[in-house]
Amino acid sequence: MNRPVDLADKLGLFSEHWSPKVVARLNDYEIKLVKVKGEFVWHDHADTDELFLVLEGRLTIQLRDPDERSVTVGPGQLYVVPRGVQHCPVAEGDVSAMLIEPAGTVNTGGSGGDLTASYDTSLLD
Numbered sequence: 090m091n092r093p094v095d096l097a098d099k100l101g102l103f104s105e106h107w108s109p110k111v112v113a114r115l116n117d118y119e120i121k122l123v124k125v126k127g128e129f130v131w132h133d134h135a136d137t138d139e140l141f142l143v144l145e146g147r148l149t150i151q152l153r154d155p156d157e158r159s160v161t162v163g164p165g166q167l168y169v170v171p172r173g174v175q176h177c178p179v180a181e182g183d184v185s186a187m188l189i190e191p192a193g194t195v196n197t198g199g200s201g202g203d204l205t206a207s208y209d210t211s212l213l214d
Contacts, residue, residue: 092214096122096144099212100185108206109188109196111213121188122212123196125180132198133175137191142167146184151177 099112099122107129109121125148141148143162150168151159153175162168170176197205 094120094214096187100124100144102212107196107204108209111208111210113213114192115189117192118189119192119194121190123186123188125178125184125186126182127180129178130197130200130202130204131175131177132200133173134170134190134194134198135173137194138172139170139176139194140167140187140189141170141178142187142189144185144187146180146182148184148186149179149181151179 094112096112099110103110104124106124106126109123111119111121113120122144131151131153141150141162143164143166145164147161147163149159149161150170152170154171160168193208195205
């Protein structure tokens with residue numbers, strides 16, 4: 090990577106929802122951009138935490154955790170879902186977010202289904 094990554098430019102290059110795109114790598118982690126709308130699937134990541142940083146819109150992350158039921162994250166805010174906690178992101182309108190997670194993390198965890206995204210590095214310089 091020889092230059093800064095312009096997140097707005099990268100977000101302008103795609104329109105599909107729930108399909109994270111790798112835009113940078115940091116050690117064994119990937120920085121991904123995603124557009125979301127509507128409700129995702131309940132899932133967890135048994136071996137890793139998952140960071141959501143909202144860039145545009147408001148994202149509600151429903152949690153199956155005894156301490157919390159849901160968290161709403163707005164622009165410029167982030168939330169880390171602890172490993173092993175079942176969660177379901179929901180966006181009433183269009184939301185753009187950044188995810189930071191270990192390389193190769195599947196967006197639906199072990200839940201699978203129609204919203205499982207293919208691994209996409211097309212925006213990686």
